Amino acid sequence: MDQQAHPTKTTLPGIGIRYDLVTLGGKHVSVVVRNDGRRYLGFHDPEDDDACTNTVPLDPGEAAALANLLIPEQLDPVRNEIEIDLVTEHIPITAKSPYGGRTLGDTQARSRTGASIVAVLRRTGATPSPTPDFRFATGDTLVVVGTREGVDAVADLIAGG
Incomplete structure (x- = not known):
């Protein structure tokens, strides 16, 4: 299972981000994005997180090409069929x-509807993934997934219709 990466952002006054x-x-x-648009890819010393051991300057075209290489392709074999x-x-x-x-x-x-309440x-x-014994409170918002008809039916059910 893929874990979500959590990059941090630091403002560099007079330089960029x-x-x-x-x-x-x-x-x-x-990645340092300078105020003038230049970008630098930096690699850090594992023993000293603040020490940058190497940088690679990237012009806008190179940065865009690298970004495209790093974005995973969206594979959706089910949707094709x-x-x-x-x-x-x-x-x-x-x-x-x-x-x-x-x-x-x-x-x-x-x-009753074929739709699922996947989160509260x-x-x-x-x-x-709330369990059947999860108790709702006024003000909760249900995240519902299903067909249009099923989700509409859950909305009617929850509203008391």
Whole structure:
């Protein structure tokens, strides 16, 4: 499973912006984007994260070519054979909803509509893949995935229709 990289951004006053990325293997790479548009790829000493051991200046065309090489190709063999019409929507639990304070299992959303509640967003955080005993609260936002008809049916169900 791919892990999401988390680059950091540092403003360099009078120079530009430095983006840093530490790889899963512990390597530190940076890109400095100067105010004049020039870019530099930097490699850092594993013993001293602040010491840049080598830089590669890139003109705009070289930077664009390197970026294109680094972007993974989008492989979608299923889409080439079958058209899948899935939608994702955010559906709020309002004060009028009969499901505020009740569990996901109480909705029977998937069996009734064919759509799935894949996450619940709450002011205090997100709950991905909620279990049937997850209790909704007024103000929650449900992330629902399914066909247009199924997602609309979940919206009606949650609204009390």
